[in-house]
Amino acid sequence: MTGPRVALVLNPSSRRAPAARRAVESACAAAGLGRPLVLETTVEQPGPDQARYAVSQGVGRVVVAGGDGTARLVAGALAGAAPIAADHAAVVTLGVVPVGTANLFARSARLPLSDLAAAARLAVTGPGRPTDLGRALLLDAVGAGEEHPFLVVTGLGHDAATLAAVRPAHKARVRWLAYFWPGLRRLLRPGHPLTLTGDGRPVDAGPLWSLLAVNAARLPGGARVVPGAGLDDGLLHLVLVSPDGPIGWIRVARTGLSTRRHHPPDHPALRYRTAREVVVRSDVPVPAQVDGDVVHHVVEARVRLEPAALSVAR
CATH class of the missing domain: 2.60.200.40 (Tumour Suppressor Smad4)
Incomplete structure (x- = not known):
C-alpha cells in the first residue's frame, strides 16, 4: 500500500494555521517524506474522524496543528492505533505543532512554542516517546x-x-x-x-x-x-x-x-x-x-x- 507518510490535522480557526501548514509541509519536504495529507477540522468533525481516516490511509505519523482541545481529541483517537500499511511503524506517532491559546500540553512536553519551523521539524521527524x-x-x-x-x-x-x-x-x-x-x-x-x-x-x-x-x-x-x-x-x-x-x-x-x-x-x-x-x-x-x-x-x-x-x- 502506498500513500502519504505524514498526515496533518489542522484546526483552521487558529490565526497561525496557514503558517503552521507551511511549516509542516516544509519539514516533510526536507525529510524526504513527500507532501502531507492535510485534513482540516470543522465544528462537526473536530479531529477524531480525521485521525482515524489518516490511519486508514496508512500514515505512520499524524501531526496536529491546533490547541489543547484539538490535540486531545486526536490523541484519543490515536491511542493504540497501528497504521494499515505493513511497512510502517507498529504504532502511529503523534506530533504537535502548538498554535492554540494556552498550549498546556506543548509546555508540559517541552515543545517549541514560538518557533513554528522548529515545532514542525520535531513533530514530523522527532522520535516517538511513550506518553500517558x-x-x-x-x-x-x-x-x-x-x-x-x-x-x-x-x-x-x-x-x-x-x-x-x-x-x-x-x-x-x-x-x-x-x-x-x-x-x-x-x-x-x-x-x-x-x-x-x-x-x-x-x-x-x-x-x-x-x-x-x-x-x-x-x-x-x-x-x-x-x-x-x-x-x-x-x-x-x-x-x-x-x-x-x-x-x-x-x-x-x-x-x-x-x-x-x-x-x-x-x-x-x-x-x-x-x-x-x-x-x-x-x-x-x-x-x-x-x-x-x-x-x-x-x-x-x-x-x-x-x-x-x-x-x-x-
Missing part, C-alpha cells in the same frame, strides 16, 4: 454523558467555572491572559462538597474550590500544576485545592512557582494524592473541564489513566 493518556467519563444527574480523552488535566469546580466565564473575543485578543480576571473574581468563592475515591479507596476531601486530575501540566510563565509530574510516569496526580482566604492562595501560588521535583507536604490549602483511577461525586451539578473544554452539569466523574497509550514526538 487520560480519559474522563462525565455524567449528569440522569446518568447521561460521554468519555473525554485528555493529555493534561481534568478539573471540577471553580477551575472549570473560570474557563467557562472566559469570553471568546477576549481570549482571541489577549490569549491566555483572558483567564486572569474571571479566575480572580472566583478566588474567594466557597468550595464544593465533593466525594472521591482513588483506586477504590476513599479520599478525605472536604469542600474543594477545585479538584484537578493531572497527567502533567506547565502553565504560562513556568508555573507547574503538580511539581514532579511527568507525561510518562503512569500516574494521575490529584490536586485538592481548598484555600481559606488570601493566605491560602499565597500557598497555592508559591507551590506552583516552586522548583521542587516532588509533591510538597500537605497543607490545608493544597493537598496531593496519586492514583490510576479516581471517581468523583457531587450532590449538586458542577462544571468540569477537560484540557480547557468545559462540560456543564456534572454530578459524577470517572477519571482514569492509560499509561504509555501514545507515542508522541517530543
Whole structure:
C-alpha cells in the first residue's frame, strides 16, 4: 500500500494555521517524506474522524496543528492505533505543532512554542516517546454523558467555572491572559462538597474550590500544576485545592512557582494524592473541564489513566 507518510490535522480557526501548514509541509519536504495529507477540522468533525481516516490511509505519523482541545481529541483517537500499511511503524506517532491559546500540553512536553519551523521539524521527524493518556467519563444527574480523552488535566469546580466565564473575543485578543480576571473574581468563592475515591479507596476531601486530575501540566510563565509530574510516569496526580482566604492562595501560588521535583507536604490549602483511577461525586451539578473544554452539569466523574497509550514526538 502506498500513500502519504505524514498526515496533518489542522484546526483552521487558529490565526497561525496557514503558517503552521507551511511549516509542516516544509519539514516533510526536507525529510524526504513527500507532501502531507492535510485534513482540516470543522465544528462537526473536530479531529477524531480525521485521525482515524489518516490511519486508514496508512500514515505512520499524524501531526496536529491546533490547541489543547484539538490535540486531545486526536490523541484519543490515536491511542493504540497501528497504521494499515505493513511497512510502517507498529504504532502511529503523534506530533504537535502548538498554535492554540494556552498550549498546556506543548509546555508540559517541552515543545517549541514560538518557533513554528522548529515545532514542525520535531513533530514530523522527532522520535516517538511513550506518553500517558487520560480519559474522563462525565455524567449528569440522569446518568447521561460521554468519555473525554485528555493529555493534561481534568478539573471540577471553580477551575472549570473560570474557563467557562472566559469570553471568546477576549481570549482571541489577549490569549491566555483572558483567564486572569474571571479566575480572580472566583478566588474567594466557597468550595464544593465533593466525594472521591482513588483506586477504590476513599479520599478525605472536604469542600474543594477545585479538584484537578493531572497527567502533567506547565502553565504560562513556568508555573507547574503538580511539581514532579511527568507525561510518562503512569500516574494521575490529584490536586485538592481548598484555600481559606488570601493566605491560602499565597500557598497555592508559591507551590506552583516552586522548583521542587516532588509533591510538597500537605497543607490545608493544597493537598496531593496519586492514583490510576479516581471517581468523583457531587450532590449538586458542577462544571468540569477537560484540557480547557468545559462540560456543564456534572454530578459524577470517572477519571482514569492509560499509561504509555501514545507515542508522541517530543
